[in-house]
């Protein structure tokens with residue numbers, strides 16, 4: 001039980017790639033289990049940013065000069081890398097943003113202007129991150145549309161029958177998360193996307209918690225839009241992606257106006273640049289985007305399928321071990337789950353558990369994880385959440401378990 | 413004892429504890445011992461919302477001294493509330509409004525009074541002082 005079966009997986013070698021994993025916290029070796037909030041960066045990503053700023057830096061898309069050309073090429077190379085990584089049909093479908101939140105807000109403005117009318121419905125699930133709720137509430141308010149919510153079941157999954165019931169001819173958009181950040185649930189994405197399309201609705205897939213764990217192909221999934229953040233897939237903060245089918249991105253207006261997104265500016269009229277630049281106003285996070293390309297290449301070199309297999313082992317092992325702790329309850333027990341363990345320890349408040357684990361060098365997240373509706377659903381103030389990445393080990397999970405037992409002794 | 417004398421005695425109490433675990437065990441004990449807050453005061457109005465833990469605070473003035481009742485849903489927060497109540501309870505409004513809280517730093521628990529902690533304690537101390545100012549103005 002609990003032995004690593006993945007062949008050729010050398011977690012120690014992988015840990016060497018992440019300098020921060022050698023950090024001491026309160027004089028103890030850092031155990032980083034807050035990967036769903038953000039992931040650590042491999043040295044090669046840090047080196048890329050450093051190298052870019054020290055030897056290649058200038059603004060892009062503007063200059064004829066040498067550095068501007070290099071920067072533009074590197075920046076566009078990331079677009080190419082990401083296009084291949086998610087299986088998009090063309091680079092025009094890859095929009096650089098600041099992150100998932102920014103990608104969703106772009107759509108909530110631009111897509112809604114083109115497609116959302118009074119009386120229409122937008123369908124989300126009960127497990128969405130606030131960033132896939134609030135922008136749609138705001139859009140519905142602007143356009144007189146209604147937000148509908150697919151309920152979650154006791155185990156944290158969705159019943160496809162509920163989706164069928166709630167999708168109708170009024171549904172214009174199904175916006176939902178591939179993986180729940182608070183519960184780990186992996187949703188039946190393909191079935192949900194097909195149901196939405198049968199009803200004539202568009203689909204936005206929030207892949208913030210999936211892109212770093214699950215191999216995916218946007219053309220196979222057939223989602224119309226997909227959003228994710230660079231910082232959750234070992235890349236820099238302030239970088240993100242919005243994928244959209246070309247014909248839809250063509251059909252919706254720009255979000256922000258400014259430099260780079262225009263073709264021709266007159267005071268009477270401005271014509272917009274073509275895709276993807278129409279959605280990329282202003283000087284972007286150039287170094288971050290270039291380093292995001294490196295992060296994706298790093299992940300591809302290891303192989304997302306291998307990463308998935310190893311993280312699933314960690315999840316199974318962690319679930320087994322945590323389940324043996326008296327009075328510990330795991331929230332989110334869906335059959336299909338990603339490497340997130342959300343739990344409560346007896347009547348102990350998550351904050352107290354988090355403070356004690358922190359003193360043991362263990363970083364977990366406590367609170368509502370920006371998913372207040374989930375917490376309301378289970379009538380709890382929040383949970384403790386340990387989320388694993390492929391640089392974590394079973395020994396670290398053992399340390400978590402003994403830390404929780406220590407917390408239990410102090411708190412219960 | 414005045415506010416600073418109480419803070420100094422708390423600092424002395426804590427000097428016995430060498431490691432974090434003993435300190436926290438003591439704080440958790442204080443949290444458990446904190447007198448129950450009157451349910452009628454656990455209102456939305458008295459609630460100080462932190463993202464992590466919630467804190468309720470109620471104050472009244474009796475014969476020139478301010479009486480506090482408080483509670484939290486997290487026991488460590490509650491223990492620190494216990495310390496704050498020790499310090500501020502039965503002091504005059506004027507002393508409260510002029511006070512400076514330094515003991516948390518001295519006992520190595522400053523992190524709990526950091527605005528980024530979102531445990532409600534920073535707002536609680538602010539609120540305690542606001543009560544001090546308000547009662548002071550009234551008298």
Ligand SMILES: Cc1ncc(COP(=O)(O)O)c(C=O)c1O
Pocket residue numbers: 036037099100101102129131132177179180181206208209229370
């Ligand atoms: C499912 C999900 N969607 C959206 C977001 C928002 O991502 P960001 O804060 O990077 O914009 C997160 C981040 O926690 C998330 O987990």
